[in-house]
Amino acid sequence: MATAEIEPAALPAAESRPPWTAVLHEWVVTVDHKKIGILYVLMAVGFILVAGAAAVMMRLQLWAPNLALVPPTTFNQFFTLHGTTMVFFVGMPLLIGIANFAVPLMIGARDMAFPRLNAFGFWATLFGGLLVYFSLVVPGGPPTIGWFAYAPLTENSFARGPGVDCWALGLIVSGLGTTTAAINFIVTILSLRCPGMTLRKVPFFVWVMFWTSVQILVVMPPLTAALTMLEFDRQLGAHFFDTQAGGSAYLWQHLFWFFGHPEVYILVLPAFGMISEVVPVFSRKVLFGYEFMAAATAAIAFISLGVWAHHMFAVGMSRALDLFFAAASMLVSIPTGIKLFNWLATVYGGKLVLKSPMLFALGFLSMFVIGGLTGIILACAPVDLQVTDTYFVVGHFHWVLIGGTVFGIFSAIHYWYPKATGRMLSERLAKWQFWLLFLGFILTFAPMHVAGILGMPRRIYTYGPGRGWELWNQLATLGALLQAPSYLIFAYNIVTSLWKGKVAGDDPWDAWTLEWATTSPPPAYNFAVVPTVKSRRPLWDLKHPDDPDWKYE
Amino acid sequence: MTDLSPPPPEVLPESAAAPPDHTAGVEGRPEPHKAGMVCFLVSEAAFFSTLIMAYVIFLRHGSAGPTPDEALSLPLVLGNTACLLASSATVHLAERSLRKGNVGAFRLLWAATILLGVLFLVGTAVEWRGLIRDHGLTIGVNLFGTTYYTLVGFHAFHVTLGVLALAAVLGVSARGLLPGTAPLPVTLVGWYWHFVDVVWVVVFLVVYVLGR
Ligand code: HEM
Ligand SMILES: [Cu+2]
Numbered sequence: 148m149a150t151a152e153i154e155p156a157a158l159p160a161a162e163s164r165p166p167w168t169a170v171l172h173e174w175v176v177t178v179d180h181k182k183i184g185i186l187y188v189l190m191a192v193g194f195i196l197v198a199g200a201a202a203v204m205m206r207l208q209l210w211a212p213n214l215a216l217v218p219p220t221t222f223n224q225f226f227t228l229h230g231t232t233m234v235f236f237v238g239m240p241l242l243i244g245i246a247n248f249a250v251p252l253m254i255g256a257r258d259m260a261f262p263r264l265n266a267f268g269f270w271a272t273l274f275g276g277l278l279v280y281f282s283l284v285v286p287g288g289p290p291t292i293g294w295f296a297y298a299p300l301t302e303n304s305f306a307r308g309p310g311v312d313c314w315a316l317g318l319i320v321s322g323l324g325t326t327t328a329a330i331n332f333i334v335t336i337l338s339l340r341c342p343g344m345t346l347r348k349v350p351f352f353v354w355v356m357f358w359t360s361v362q363i364l365v366v367m368p369p370l371t372a373a374l375t376m377l378e379f380d381r382q383l384g385a386h387f388f389d390t391q392a393g394g395s396a397y398l399w400q401h402l403f404w405f406f407g408h409p410e411v412y413i414l415v416l417p418a419f420g421m422i423s424e425v426v427p428v429f430s431r432k433v434l435f436g437y438e439f440m441a442a443a444t445a446a447i448a449f450i451s452l453g454v455w456a457h458h459m460f461a462v463g464m465s466r467a468l469d470l471f472f473a474a475a476s477m478l479v480s481i482p483t484g485i486k487l488f489n490w491l492a493t494v495y496g497g498k499l500v501l502k503s504p505m506l507f508a509l510g511f512l513s514m515f516v517i518g519g520l521t522g523i524i525l526a527c528a529p530v531d532l533q534v535t536d537t538y539f540v541v542g543h544f545h546w547v548l549i550g551g552t553v554f555g556i557f558s559a560i561h562y563w564y565p566k567a568t569g570r571m572l573s574e575r576l577a578k579w580q581f582w583l584l585f586l587g588f589i590l591t592f593a594p595m596h597v598a599g600i601l602g603m604p605r606r607i608y609t610y611g612p613g614r615g616w617e618l619w620n621q622l623a624t625l626g627a628l629l630q631a632p633s634y635l636i637f638a639y640n641i642v643t644s645l646w647k648g649k650v651a652g653d654d655p656w657d658a659w660t661l662e663w664a665t666t667s668p669p670p671a672y673n674f675a676v677v678p679t680v681k682s683r684r685p686l687w688d689l690k691h692p693d694d695p696d697w698k699y700e
Numbered sequence: 701m702t703d704l705s706p707p708p709p710e711v712l713p714e715s716a717a718a719p720p721d722h723t724a725g726v727e728g729r730p731e732p733h734k735a736g737m738v739c740f741l742v743s744e745a746a747f748f749s750t751l752i753m754a755y756v757i758f759l760r761h762g763s764a765g766p767t768p769d770e771a772l773s774l775p776l777v778l779g780n781t782a783c784l785l786a787s788s789a790t791v792h793l794a795e796r797s798l799r800k801g802n803v804g805a806f807r808l809l810w811a812a813t814i815l816l817g818v819l820f821l822v823g824t825a826v827e828w829r830g831l832i833r834d835h836g837l838t839i840g841v842n843l844f845g846t847t848y849y850t851l852v853g854f855h856a857f858h859v860t861l862g863v864l865a866l867a868a869v870l871g872v873s874a875r876g877l878l879p880g881t882a883p884l885p886v887t888l889v890g891w892y893w894h895f896v897d898v899v900w901v902v903v904f905l906v907v908y909v910l911g912r
Contacts, residue, residue: 260732330739338732364739368747376754379850384840387754387850393763393843402750 178262187244198232222608223291230294252662255341275321282313298388329363355420370406404455418555429505430497443482476526503577507558514550539599570648583633590626594619659684765842780823787816
């Protein structure tokens with residue numbers, strides 16, 4: 148544990164503010180899990196604006212048939228950067244960053260198990276991202292391969308410039324960072340829980356981060372291996388995915404999706420955990436069915452390791468494999484369904500407090516189901532064959548990634564921002580953000596399902612008139628323009644609330660987990676005395692000594 | 701950790717006063733560095749599994765150029781394997797000596813491990829020279845070359861890292877900076893070394909026994 152550099156909490160008087168260089172230096176060399184968590188989030192906010200701009204450009208280009216707003220190659224570069232960035236440099240850093248901030252506080256620890264490794268994880272992720280974007284200035288520009296980079300498009304014969312190399316090396320570097328983060332979470336959660344906190348008493352978010360980390364640990368190295376093979380092909384003349392020399396494009400698909408499918412659960416499981424913290428607090432009830440939820444999380448982590456080839460039905464694997472992967476995919480919906488009903492049961496009969504974190508949580512609950520349902524539709528191999536590689540798939544995964552991951556993340560940021568900064572976010576701006584996002588998101592992605600069913604392939608840079616696609620594309624573009632301001636409002640809100648926000652106090656939500664027992668923002672060492680807990684809701688016990696939870700658990 | 705006084709509100713007086721839970725005292729928790737090493741090795745196992753899968757998948761994908769049967773020969777590799785297996789034994793014995801307090805024997809056996817590791821690497825270099833010169837097998841010549849050099853090369857790379865780590869521990873020990881009878885660096889590097897050996901056993905079986 149990094150308890151070496153404990154200083155008394157500095158309360159800087161306004162006059163004696165340190166020079167900005169000193170502040171910058173402090174943040175660059177920090178090994179404090181809270182600062183690193185915040186750095187992850189800031190980095191992701193930067194990347195989300197860039198990748199979002201690419202998305203808006205793509206939507207504008209698709210506004211009407213035969214537009215030529217951007218050239219085809221640029222369009223391909225946009226969707227490659229957009230997808231890659233959103234998955235690796237927005238989604239994962241946000242989840243890992245928020246968890247970095249919250250997990251040690253929630254388990255009553257003073258830091259992550261390996262603080263310096265933690266800092267390494269952040270910097271590797273950031274520089275990995277910058278390496279991918281370095282492709283902007285190399286000959287040929289960014290790659291045009293999509294986020295799943297199917298072979299042989301990535302081979303020398305099709306991608307001559309170094310763009311693909313920037314992409315692959317960037318993902319290797321950031322992947323190493325992610326792997327170290329996973330190791331850090333697992334060890335922190337196993338070894339540093341405060342006395343009394345058995346694994347059955349950890350806050351649900353912590354439990355979920357444990358399983359997410361296990362997944363990262365198992366699937367990130369195979370991606371690293373696959374990317375290494377790709378680089379060997381490109382730089383050393385190997386032939387793994389070089390179909391002309393007997394290599395296999397099929398192997399790349401298996402390797403990529405063995406990572407890629409668990410990856411989507413890596414992106415959504417932490418959001419499940421965040422919702423599981425917010426929904427009880429804002430329903431004023433305990434989380435319903437904790438044990439079932441816990442088992443369902445582990446089940447999802449395991450099952451989702453065995454469903455990857457549902458992304459590959461169109462390859463023509465074999466009937467047996469198709470059946471297996473279809474059935475396994477549908478199996479995932481059982482534990483997912485268990486979770487959903489437990490959240491609903493938590494809300495049911497509660498005294499709902501409709502503050503911004505809960506608003507986003509309810510957005511999650513309503514929207515994620517729909518994405519899950521289109522997932523089940525896609526898992527039916529015969530149906531998938533009709534709509535694979537169409538906008539239906541684009542609609543599906545944005546529904547789960549925004550309706551699930553992004554709503555969960557916004558819920559968590561609105562929930563923990565007061566703890567991280569000591570200030571409340573503006574509820575008024577948050578409500579604007581929520582409704583613009585909610586409506587804009589539906590308007591963007593619902594029409595894509597229709598366009599997909601009508602046969603519109605994904606990743607085309609334009610289309611001819613008269614196929615009935617115009618309306619749906621226009622609706623989607625309008626939706627994107629409606630959504631876009633919500634992200635800007637969010638960025639504005641998190642910056643200006645730093646000084647404009649109401650002072651939060653230690654426990655603004657009257658919540659129950661340990662992070663609310665310390666000050667906002669917490670001192671570098673988190674807790675003056677390492678707490679001892681007796682139940683899943685230590686602060687409830689503290690506030691209600693007459694009726695503590697541990698009597699019932 | 702003496703100056704933890706300000707600010708006080710994070711203390712939880714009631715629950716702090718409560719008797720500790722018996723099901724999991726903090727004392728029973730895994731040692732963080734050991735747990736971290738186990739996690740790291742799990743990730744390494746996932747990495748090597750992928751390379752081994754690729755090797756097996758491309759096995760006998762007849763393309764021009766040398767095949768495993770023509771190019772690979774057992775005698776040298778058996779010697780290599782013997783070196784690595786023996787080094788697993790020496791590293792184990794080294795740890796045991798240290799636990800018994802015999803620092804001299806520890807350093808000797810630890811140095812022997814390094815030597816065996818280096819021998820393995822030299823053996824690999826000799827083998828590769830033969831493959832390249834006599835059989836014309838390079839990474840680009842066919843799929844066998846591609847998968848063989850990648851898999852065996854990554855393993856050798858891990859052996860190299862292991863040798864460096866072993867040497868670092870020996871250096872620290874020689875300076876008398878390794879306290880105790882089971883210092884963490886010794887345990888952790890020992891685990892890593894055993895892991896690299898186990899990977900080699902699998903690679904050996906797949907590449908040189910079953911795949912030929
Ligand atoms: C009940 C659960 C789910 C099932 C059965 C399911 C099924 C599927 C299937 C079969 C595809 C392949 C469609 C095709 O390419 O033809 C797919 C694509 C995808 N799904 Fe899901 N899904 C589920 C939940 C999720 C969740 C929770 C996420 C992420 C948070 C997610 C993210 C994605 C993504 C990103 C893709 C597209 C990848 C790409 O082609 O670029 N899915 N899903
Ligand atoms: Cu999937």
